[in-house]
Amino acid sequence: MSGLDIDPLAGVSPKETPMKFSPDQTEMPPDLHALLALQRDDVRRHGAPSYAQRIAALDALSNMVKQHRHELVRTISADFGNRAATETELSELMSVRNGIKHVRTHLKSWMRPQRRKVGIAFRPASAQIVYQPLGVIGILAPWNYPLTLTLGPLTEALAAGNRVMIKPSELTPRTSALLGKLIGETFPVEQVTVVTGGPDLAEAFCTLPFDHLLFTGSTHVGRQVMIAAARNLTPVTLELGGKSPVVLCRDYPLRKAARIIAIGKFFNAGQTCVAPDYVLVPRDLTETFADALFDAARELYPTIAGNDDYTSIISDRHYRRLAGMIDEAESTGAKIRQIADVHAAAERKIPPAILTGVVADATIMRDEIFGPLVPVVGYDSLDDAINFINNRPKPLALYCFSHRCAVIADLLERTRSGGVTVNGTMLHAAQEDLPFGGVGESGTGAYHGYDGFVRMSHSRGVLRVNRFNMFDRVAAPYGKLSRLVTRIMLGK
Structure with missing residues (x-):
């Protein structure tokens, strides 16, 4: 089989499931390419969101979780059969809202360009790192923490100024449907959208030419995700697991x-x-x-x-x-x-x-x-x-x-x-x-807080040459000045 070989019986971690469409799912699967094109067009037309726009998006996400916390707790419990309400509140609701609060507190300083040193041979000049949104981020989430492992990466993707497509797990169909509804009511589809479906949709999702793909699951499927992403040179963050x-x-x-x-x-x-x-x-x-x-x-x-x-x-x-x-x-x-x-x-x-x-x-x-x-x-x-x-x-x-x-x-x-x-x-x-x-078979890349902001951003190096810079004089035909500069730089 081409693409993702998502076989739950072939040594796959319990985080993976036989991704089948729910029996009650009668709607047609979404047109993934159309959704991606819509978000890419929004990136081209509007560019990077301002600090104020990012804060507004984070506040909207936090308010969504706060206003619907009881419904989310009940829905997650129904998907599990029973899940302790306090465990959901501690590990999901509190985790997501604390994560948003942390990012919100520090985002302004994270967004500032960072000064870097300029080599002595290239002075006078200035150098800095400017953090830019990557574009459209794909999030493929598991079932065990359906809020934390969906809305956590979303928080940092929004903080970095990206548009986001989310594919939650079909093993928590009620929670996935509720997330789709709440996200749809909170964000325009060109900014954030949730798609639901089974193995075919998961496979197609991983082959989309995202600007970054974050997958949480097993090492076995992580390898397949990486192969699928490599066809488009899509960078990945893989959170996998193993025996801790x-x-x-x-x-x-x-x-x-x-x-x-x-x-x-x-x-x-x-x-x-x-x-x-x-x-x-x-x-x-x-x-x-x-x-x-x-x-x-x-x-x-x-x-x-x-x-x-x-x-x-x-x-x-x-x-x-x-x-x-x-x-x-x-x-x-x-x-x-x-x-x-x-x-x-x-x-x-x-x-x-x-x-x-x-x-x-x-x-x-x-x-x-x-x-x-x-x-x-x-x-x-x-x-x-x-x-x-x-x-x-x-x-x-x-x-x-x-x-x-x-x-x-x-x-x-x-x-x-x-x-x-x-x-x-x-x-x-x-x-x-x-x-x-993780590291090695337990994953590649890391997120949370500042590290998530950087992971979801392009660190663009910018060098500004001063008007009195003489570097253009060190050029062919090479003469005394060029030889003097090289002797000094090489320590001769």
Whole structure:
């Protein structure tokens, strides 16, 4: 098949889905090329928006989220089956509005040209960087945080003065439809538009000649997106994921670490790209830590079925995939600690599960889990833990629990990951003044705040030559002046 090979059964991360049109979707798919042409024409006719126009766009987006926050919370929960309202408020509504507030506060200074130094041989002159909009940005968003991973990139694209086309996930059809409606009521289609559809539309979307394409999903599909974008030389930002490790060091209080890790891992039922994927623990503490992590999970979620604080798995397919991981691990000798709840399955909920004794080649140790399952792996020394991490693809996040500065520095120096939180989980991704992005198989490029503004802009170098500049005298036929200049510059 040409184009994007979006096959959810071919080693694709759980963030990817079999992109099929919803059964109730009877409208014709949008004409993507016509929409892109409309936005490109608007760029040509009106150019870069002013600071005031960008602030107005950001305010309109913030007000849209504020005014419809209750509807958004209900709609997202309906798409999941159940999603804790507080989790949506914390991770989506607050994240989007805080991101807008941060950008709004700093945008004027970001937009100012930045002075750069001029080489001595080219003086008198002045040099500066001028940030220009790229043009039309494409955003291909996933389902797990349908607001944050859609409106977050949109915030920075608007701040940089771009027009934007958004393709949200069809696994959250209600939220995608609501976003399309709200965006359509807030922005003219030539500035921002939302298109909805299935795999054919996603494939066509990625082949459009955008000025930049931001994709959040799996490494497998990220490669296909990059290939599709390369045909038009479209630059990409790929936020992918992977297996984000936790290293628990002996000096850190074990039960405190267990609670912190449980909070991060079971938030959104583990359906978070930067969620802890597995925990590396001193070998003699493996079972003790697993017990502590299980106790922490039970404190957070004493019941599963009927508990509005515990989020459902997004689809039957993902539920079966996670259940299969548990069954496979157990059949190969792993010990499973899992909260018992016979009614959880009816709500498509998988209770938190902690696994020890998992074989190295088990699916749960190879694939991104993206669910409430935690393998606990023993290590004999910090070198062993570091080698375990480095023998695998670079993860999107890394977590270390220690109060020893030398240990932390050693771990950070000798590993690579997209981002890091020390003595916590996932918190680095919520910092607007830190870049968010992966490295290697976990992604390319970063955004959030200033880094997002720069990512969505063209950094145009401008040199202004002073009227008294004599550089035009250093030219053929080369004489004494040219030789003198070269001797001075070369240090002869």
